[in-house]
Amino acid sequence: xxxxxxxxxxxxxxxxxxPLSNLFxxxxxxxxxxxxxxxxxxxxxxxxxxxxxxx
Numbered sequence: 001x002x003x004x005x006x007x008x009x010x011x012x013x014x015x016x017x018x019p020l021s022n023l024f025x026x027x028x029x030x031x032x033x034x035x036x037x038x039x040x041x042x043x044x045x046x047x048x049x050x051x052x053x054x055x
């Protein structure tokens with residue numbers, strides 16, 4: 001299972017992904033794109049292609 005794998009090979013997880021989009025509050029389009037990118041990565045475990053974000 002993923003839990004036994006995580007216990008045998010621990011890694012550092014960057015927990016600052018979500019707030020990064022808040023850095024671009026003056027650029028709402030960039031902020032929205034970054035938020036969609038982060039959410040996609042967290043849900044699918046891989047970087048999205050542009051087409052993935054436009055679905």
